[in-house]
Amino acid sequence: MDFNFSEEQRMMAGALRELAADLSSGERLRAIYDGTDSADRQRWDALAELGLFSVLAPQGSGGMSLTDSDFILLAEEAGHAALPVPLCEQAGVAVPLLAELAGGAADSGTAAALAEALQAAASGASRVAVAHPINPFTLAPADPTHWLVCNADTVRLLEAREVKAVPEPTADAGRLLYRLEAPLQQHGVTVRGAAAAAAAARAAQRGALYAAAQSVGVAQRLTDIAVSYACERVQFGKPIGAYQAIKHHLANVQVKLEFARPVVYAAATRVADPDAGAQAAVSHAALAAAAAADLAARTAIQVHGAMGYSWEVDLHFYMKRAWALAGSWGAHSFHARRIQALVCGGELTLGPGQTFE
Amino acid sequence: MPLDLTFTPQQQALRAEVRAWMTAHVPRTPLATLEGEAGFAQHRQWERTLASGNWGMITWPREYGGRGANLIEWLIFEEEYYRANAPLRVNQNGIFLLGPTLMEFGTAQQKARFLPRMAAGEEIWAQAWSEPQAGSDLAGIRATAQREGDQYVLRGHKIWSSRAAFADWCFGIFRTDPASGRHNGLTFMLVPLRQPGVRVRGIRQIHGEPGFAEIFFEEARVPVANRLGEEGQGWHIAMATAGFERGLMLRSPARFQAAAQRLAHLWRSHATQADPALAAQVAQAWMDAEAYALNTYRTASRLMAGGTIGVEASLNKIFWSELDLQLHGTAMRLLGAHAALRAQAPDVVQDAGWLEGYIFSLAGPIYAGTNEIQRNVIAERLLGLPRG
Missing domain, CATH: 2.40.110.10 (Butyryl-CoA Dehydrogenase, subunit A, domain 2)
Known part of the structure; x- marks a missing residue:
């Protein structure tokens, strides 16, 4: 039992923070929001160069063979930066999904195709969108090369030209969402049956986990911005952060945030398990992190006053990311209903000593 | 190994040992409240029983009546303690607050004089x-x-x-x-x-x-x-004691996990007539108890790796006190007309103690430094906001 992250895990997160400060600076986010950015490929390649897409891929596929516990801090950093690249969907969802499907494929043709797709995704050579019934809209990288389309008991790998996707512009310009047109053409590589269903379920678990980690990151960013503003802005002769009304709002955010963090980290250690405990852990992470991000966003804009309501202050980029994350991979209602069923329905063993069971 | 959330065979063996001992020794009928004279005496007796099994305060060195256990082992002990529905610790001021303070600031003579009698329940x-x-x-x-x-x-x-x-x-x-x-x-x-x-x-x-x-x-x-x-040096030492109080030990997570489990049972027995919105409150109570447990394991891991607990103690204090209030408040709403029945009322929901628990939870945001003071501490010392 050791809840500490290793030096390597923290260093990897630190490297992403440094890179993201540049790739996802306020200036660059502003350009994306204003439609004057053209650096999508440059950002993608920079993340690929750091090896970030390959963290969860097996060594044989050019990956680092690391675990969700190793990726979780990276996802947090992606949220902290409001990274305008779907790093978590590619590296945290698509890559492990492809690895699982390739490992369990029944015929050699399918296995080879999936292995090839895995290698390409892990290196960043391909850009994969993962469509899942839990998401009415699919987050895709700019100019995607492939789509992984999950359904109840099939997962299909398609090339981008085999998919008709309708853009759905959202408040967060750093995330490109699409609605897939149904029915899909009968193309691509398809995995069916129990293996596909299990893999699709795990993909949704990972999607929700990494959305939660990003929410924690964005909540921390919003809090940092609000604290720094409260130290600078002077009213009635004092920085507004000297007043208890402001202090208590910000302290409440910090409490929520600090108690969401370990929930997210613990969920990372069991996200791949198919049991009720893992489902509860992920839904708990999703709800706690979204609640922290929501409170952080509302507090940050209140602390900023009218300034926070203006386009020219960066605050809204992070607030919009918090909204976007709250609606992805099972929004509030999905996770709240799932956890209520588990806790109130008696399916989950409750009580002391069950936390890690 | 980093972020390893599994128990070692030794830790599992300790759990089994505590469970067996508690099964054999925890009183079958609940003791009277420790706030009254008779109950206080009963709880004092229970402390002696605990000490007879060498369970008085397992994190202390053996020479002071402990077992030299680490903080993870202490959490396991606490989980089994509350799982067995064992009595509240009448000597918590001693074992959880003054004990650690003496360990840090006491002379050898003071430690030898006070700690063993504290662990043995001889001095409250x-x-x-x-x-x-x-x-x-x-x-x-x-x-x-x-x-x-x-x-x-x-x-x-x-x-x-x-x-x-x-x-x-x-x-x-x-x-x-x-x-x-x-x-x-x-x-x-x-x-x-x-x-x-x-x-x-x-x-x-x-x-x-x-x-x-x-x-x-x-x-x-x-x-x-x-x-x-x-x-x-009194203020400095008192602040260390207050840190122990708000920090890791005073309110062990298992206490809230046991209460959340009882709340889920209460929900099931009231689900047909209850406001469906209360299901969300029940789930929230369970989640918050788990979050508190996870954060306590995280803090224990940090301390065992050489870290210290400082201002974070104020975050803990706010979290557990508000969780306790929310949990018991939900029980009161579920109980409806039964909520205000006292323990001796013929129609009270037996063995639950929800009313007593709710009354006690109201004190949480006040004692050990009010939550308003804790928020000031967090804002100034953790977030770095200017002093008022």
């Missing part, structure tokens, strides 16, 4: 911090300790002193330098309550029992050997 401790004019503003303390030879003479009035009505000893801070003000000139003293010059008057709490007391020091004498640390 009360706190003596607040005064009528010094509550949240604790630095306004006026009670004095005047040095006379190898003794101190104590004068003053302490109040809201938990457990003091029936305890044997108290610890608190007194002004040793009469010219001093605020945080300076204060000294940490260990004082026998049953001695000439000390008058204890119980104060009935809203549940009707004397859960705390006021203490009048009328030229009570204590030997210099009962001074913890140096003269003038």
Whole structure:
């Protein structure tokens, strides 16, 4: 039992923070929001160069063979930066999904195709969108090369030209969402049956986990911005952060945030398990992190006053990311209903000593 | 291994050992409330039973009545303790607050004198911090300790002193330098309550029992050997004690996990008539108890790796006190007309103690430093906001 992250895990997160400060600076986010950015490929390649897409891929596929516990801090950093690249969907969802499907494929043709797709995704050579019934809209990288389309008991790998996707512009310009047109053409590589269903379920678990980690990151960013503003802005002769009304709002955010963090980290250690405990852990992470991000966003804009309501202050980029994350991979209602069923329905063993069971 | 959330075989063996012992020893019928005289005596007896199994305070070194256990092992012990529905710890002021403080600041003689009797439940401790004019503003303390030879003479009035009505000893801070003000000139003293010059008057709490007391020091004498640390070091030591109180040990997560489990059972027995929205509150109580447990394991891991607990203690205190209130408030709403029935009422929901639990939870945001003070501490010392 050791809840500490290793030096390597923290260093990897630190490297992403440094890179993201540049790739996802306020200036660059502003350009994306204003439609004057053209650096999508440059950002993608920079993340690929750091090896970030390959963290969860097996060594044989050019990956680092690391675990969700190793990726979780990276996802947090992606949220902290409001990274305008779907790093978590590619590296945290698509890559492990492809690895699982390739490992369990029944015929050699399918296995080879999936292995090839895995290698390409892990290196960043391909850009994969993962469509899942839990998401009415699919987050895709700019100019995607492939789509992984999950359904109840099939997962299909398609090339981008085999998919008709309708853009759905959202408040967060750093995330490109699409609605897939149904029915899909009968193309691509398809995995069916129990293996596909299990893999699709795990993909949704990972999607929700990494959305939660990003929410924690964005909540921390919003809090940092609000604290720094409260130290600078002077009213009635004092920085507004000297007043208890402001202090208590910000302290409440910090409490929520600090108690969401370990929930997210613990969920990372069991996200791949198919049991009720893992489902509860992920839904708990999703709800706690979204609640922290929501409170952080509302507090940050209140602390900023009218300034926070203006386009020219960066605050809204992070607030919009918090909204976007709250609606992805099972929004509030999905996770709240799932956890209520588990806790109130008696399916989950409750009580002391069950936390890690 | 980093972020490894599994128990070792030794840890699992400890769990099995605690479980077996608790199964054999926890009283079958709940004890009377420890806020009253009869219940206090029963709880004192339970402490002796615990000590007979060497379970008094397992994290302490063996020489002081402990088992040299680490914090993860302590959490396992606590989980099994609450799983067995064992009685509340009447000596928590001693084992969880003064004990760690003595470990850090006490002399070898003080440790040898006080710790084993604390672990054995032979001496029960009360706190003596607040005064009528010094509550949240604790630095306004006026009670004095005047040095006379190898003794101190104590004068003053302490109040809201938990457990003091029936305890044997108290610890608190007194002004040793009469010219001093605020945080300076204060000294940490260990004082026998049953001695000439000390008058204890119980104060009935809203549940009707004397859960705390006021203490009048009328030229009570204590030997210099009962001074913890140096003269003038009292504030510093008291803040360390307060850190232990808000931090890791006072409210172990298992307590809330056990209560959340009971709440889920309560929901199931009321689900057909209950407001469906209360299901969300039940789930929230479970989640918050789990979050508190996870954060406690995280803190324990950090401390075991050489870290310290500082301002984070204030985050903990706010979280567990609000969680307790939310949890018990949900139970009260679920119980409806049954909620206000006292334990002796014929139609009370048996063995639940929801009313007592709810009343106790109301105190959480107040004691150990009000949550408003904790928010100031978080804002100023963790977030770095300017002082008011």
